[in-house]
Amino acid sequence: MFRYLGKRLLILIPSLWLILSIVFVLNKTALTQTASSFYSQESKTGYQSGQEEGKERAFQQYLHRTGQDLPLFYFSLHSLAEPDTLSRITAPRDFAFLKKMLLTYGNWPEIRRYYQSLLRFENKVSRVSNVAVRNKLQRAVDGLFVNTDPSQTKLYLRKCCTFLHVAQAKCPLEEQLNAVIDKAQPWRSFVPALHWNGVQTQYHHWFTQLLQADLGLSLRDSRPVAGIIGEALGNTLMMVLATTAFTFLLATLLGIWLSHPAHFRWRKPILSFLYLLDTIPLFILALVLLLVLSGSGMMGIFPVYGLENTAHDDGFFARIFSQLYHLTIPVFCLTLANLPYLSNQVYRALQQVESQEYIQTARAKGLSEYTVIGKHALRNALLPLITLFTGFIPAFIGGALITEVIFAIPGMGRLLADSVLARDNPVVLGIVLCLALAKMLFMLLADGLYYLADPRIRFR
């Protein structure tokens, strides 16, 4: 068996590496931060100020300090037309303009010259004292930055050249643009090119740290990611394990009970009720339970929110009991939400086994109905249950967000959602690692349980 599990483990390690690497690259590409979105801090009195240039400068220093200014991966793939230095253009307007120009004309040296002339001209415009003229010219410059269509661009250029007091034929901007158009090589935009970035990359730093079991520090509060995830996982795990235990126990009991021929008349109403329960959205179920069981005007026997209500110096058992008390409704809610599907699965699996001949034989031997179901049918109905069981816990670890938000439990779902919104990449990657690891370990567990439950797998 250990050889079998060892083999599976060897396949899992490269899968884990691949998942994490893909998530790292996707995460960095999708969750990019810009200077304007970085500055969310208010002053002591809630007043915000600061010049845009200062913000941009400080933001670049922040990227440098945290190593986020390095290339993302060992190599980058872009078009032949695109220079390596394009990523250094941080102003979104300019970056979008250059990308568009490269796609249309493909000749970087000419585009760069035209772009630099445009910037010089814009600078000149900003020093014009007549506000009306300045506005008019700024509109023309904005138009030049948005349009790459020559007919449109030339209209804007006409305005600019009039301002420069030069004939359009000699207008430097016009000349630069003509050079871009004349020497256009649009095909370069469609030829892919690989560029080697060296070892000093964000991926390399992150992966080297990861190999040393270091998940890094959170960008939000400088705490070690492993500690943050450990805290959240601890909070979630108790809820998940309790829910899994209750759900599977109840589902199995209900499945067995429904399979008993004596309870035939109850099948239809119970299955209909379970179907109805399954259609209720989780947040409605959670809120109804909260109102009924915790509302002051209703039963009011359980706490409304939180995970514990203990003081700093309270003992271990006081904390555990407090947590159990606080988790009663969330666990009840999650159990109710998952019970219909699971009990249905158990019932269907038992029904399939019931038609087998060995069950008829067991009945013919005169065994009681519960012995037939419990001892003979259930063992053979276990295989689909093992798949459900091992998929259940990893799915719950990151997926109990709604329950965690409504009952104010600081678990993994909330941590993941908050970290994604705050662009806290180290924490996001740490959670992905944790989820992937859980998924894989439970797959391994499923393999092990199959091996134990089904002798046919053992002999294969």
Place this chain on the structure above:
Amino acid sequence: MTTKNKSTFLLLLLFFLSCCTSKQTSSNEVRVRFPTDPESLNPINYQTSQALQILNLLFQSLLTVDYADNTLKPMLVEGLPTITKQDSLTLFTYDLRKEAVWDDGSPVTAQDVAFTMKVMLCPLVNNENIRMRYEPVRDVKADPNNAKRLTIVCAGFSPDMMLLTGDFSILPAATFDPKHLLAGFTIPQLISHFDSLSKDANIKAFADFFNDNRFTHNGTALRGSGGYILEDWKTGQSLKLTKKAHWWAESLTIPYITAEPSQISFSIIPDNTTALLALKNDQIDVLDNISVSDYARMQTDANIQARFALLSPKTYDITLLGMNARLEKLADRKTRQAIAMMLDVDNIIKATEQGYAQRTVGMVSPHDTLHYNQAIVPYPYDLEKAAALLREAGWQQKNGHWQKEHRENIQPLTLNLQYRTGDPAMENLALIFQESAKKLGIPVELQAEEGRLLLENRKTRSFELYLRKIGGNPFSFNYKSLFHTEAAGPNGRNDTNFGTAESDSLIEAINQASDVQTKANLIKRFQAVMHEECNVVFLYNPTLRLVVSKRFTNLKISGLLPGYDISSFKLGNL
């Protein structure tokens, strides 16, 4: 179940419930709901308004806002600063209070203020968020003959500089730099040799020490001169602050420097319905940021009315519609005015804010009677007048649609309106506007965007119209970065391209004016110019909506966030 089993079960249940009965709150404890965790309590690098609220209780700044009258007042200093202009520099001289001491009894000195400024400007330190704000600061000079006197030297002058120099947490140098690693550097050195100093061993050592999580989470390290200490923080769940046994400001008896509650606890409850239930169950005392519908329901609930004070202070925030005047179709002022007349603001206030808002015409809040221009009549909701204005702007109506000939092309009048997704008020507002415009034959495309994308679109000028809320305050009227034509360039904040020669000179004059009445008149004129140009239609000032238990008095409710001064809460009779 056998009798033995039953009794064991009952015993266990009793034990379980006895362990878990919710603890009674100590009477002088104030319990506040937070929607999110404060994340980091580093006084230099914090991200959330929740963190700011707690930092204000742990640390003190030179100046503070008195929530009783929304004015700036001295906190760690004896009085407002003496301002001296020297060529291109402005000097702000402060005298620290003689009584001000740290928890170990050592005095708060000018060196502590200079040290704090060094931390804010030091390379490698996690201070990017605050550093750019303090770029005008050139030096903090401690008086060699008086340890309590200091002068903050700033380049140039703007009206918000006094606020700038007095608005940061003062850190005890002995706690934050016990090895005196920053002592060898002056502020001018840190500014002028920023890049080269990032390789200095002492700077590196200090940055490593300061960036550590002891200064983001640890209550023992995060001790300032404020009246409270952070006793407990269960991340994502709750924070508990306890009043210091011997606090230096206790003897001052200044009404706005207080630490009345013996304990303040903050419970993190993300969901609004859960928070409301916790309020009704008496598990929290203060709930803010209540939705208009919930607030309206609470006003009709006798049980809530009996136990809680329902408060709705007027804010300085403004909901506005911005128009991109760079675009040809919105370049004409009359087109923009016509769009303003398609907004049924009074009904919008009723529909989106259920009346909890006040109509406004400019950047100044209507309850600031000194600066608000009451002579300006808001644009009426008048579709006929709007159509007439569109015609004057050259638009023609053909087959029910508006169009204009522009450089041999036909330009149709269609509009795109961007707003933040997930904000019901904005969504309703956008829908009402779309409906009004449709009556006039103008199709409006609605584009709900995530907050950061919206910000990027404004920055890249990739918008036609947008709806947004902006924060205001009663302390400064510096419109240079928002509305001067210099800020209309590619990186500037003047995204609507507002600006005339008059508005630019008015902004300069407002920033230089020292006489209160002259300044007020200039601000009023500026509002009139903005109203006429109509790049921005100022719609309304929403109110804050909060609920506080009637157990407390002396709430000091204000339109400034968070809307109350928790340190002043006193236990009442209820």
